[in-house]
Amino acid sequence: MLSSLALFGAGLAAANPLVLPGVGSGTAPDPTTITITSVSASGNGCPQGSVATELSPDRQVVTFGFDAFQTYIGPGTGPADRTKNCQLHLNLKYPGGFQFAVVESTYHGYAQLEKGVTGTFYSTYYFSQSPADTTTTTTSITGGGLWEFGDVYTKQDLVPTASVIWSPCGATGILNVNNRIALTSTNTSASGTISDDDATVALTQQIHVAWQACN
Numbered sequence: 375m376l377s378s379l380a381l382f383g384a385g386l387a388a389a390n391p392l393v394l395p396g397v398g399s400g401t402a403p404d405p406t407t408i409t410i411t412s413v414s415a416s417g418n419g420c421p422q423g424s425v426a427t428e429l430s431p432d433r434q435v436v437t438f439g440f441d442a443f444q445t446y447i448g449p450g451t452g453p454a455d456r457t458k459n460c461q462l463h464l465n466l467k468y469p470g471g472f473q474f475a476v477v478e479s480t481y482h483g484y485a486q487l488e489k490g491v492t493g494t495f496y497s498t499y500y501f502s503q504s505p506a507d508t509t510t511t512t513t514s515i516t517g518g519g520l521w522e523f524g525d526v527y528t529k530q531d532l533v534p535t536a537s538v539i540w541s542p543c544g545a546t547g548i549l550n551v552n553n554r555i556a557l558t559s560t561n562t563s564a565s566g567t568i569s570d571d572d573a574t575v576a577l578t579q580q581i582h583v584a585w586q587a588c589n
């Protein structure tokens with residue numbers, strides 16, 4: 375049984391590109407690693423039927439594809455078009471012992487923003503076991519210039535986490551990532567759109583220290 379569970383979302387590390395762990399090996403997940411057992415998504419940016427998910431064979435990387443995670447501002451649009459959210463829920467299986475891992479997320483989207491329009495992408499990371507302990511990252515794109523013509527963008531987050539699982543056979547936890555895109559404008563005639571087309575969440579840099587074998 376789970377006797378104690380502590381999960382921490384620490385501050386953000388520098389955005390240093392990392393090599394993702396190998397995927398596609400076709401072998402069973404390593405029992406000494408944190409693995410993703412199942413995923414789901416909820417929010418008005420990801421209504422049912424609009425999300426595709428793919429879990430890597432080693433269960434350390436999940437990719438979501440979004441068909442309806444888009445916002446609009448400008449003539450002919452309403453306030454409800456300006457912000458959308460999609461919360462990702464990752465059910466995790468932890469081995470017993472001490473774990474360190476970096477939650478590495480990469481988002482790809484598209485933005486077309488006239489001068490006066492700003493697009494902002496917020497991601498808040500927290501574990502269900504300690505919902506007050508959050509890490510939020512923000513990326514903003516200021517309209518005008520080349521953004522008037524539209525272009526793809528990438529947002530990348532590195533969130534270090536550490537946990538101590540007292541149960542020798544491990545425990546489960548839920549990592550939530552609340553993503554929100556929003557548009558604001560200083561010019562009611564100016565138009566803009568921003569979307570999030572995909573999200574990849576990976577548990578990288580895993581360090582595992584076991585102190586008890588599980589039978």
Ligand SMILES: *[C@@H]1O[C@H](CO)[C@@H](O)[C@H](O)[C@H]1NC(C)=O
Pocket residue numbers: 488489490561562563564565
């Ligand atoms: C507001 O946006 C419209 C459409 O892009 C543009 O024609 C107009 O010049 C803008 N007004 C100001 C004050 O920037």
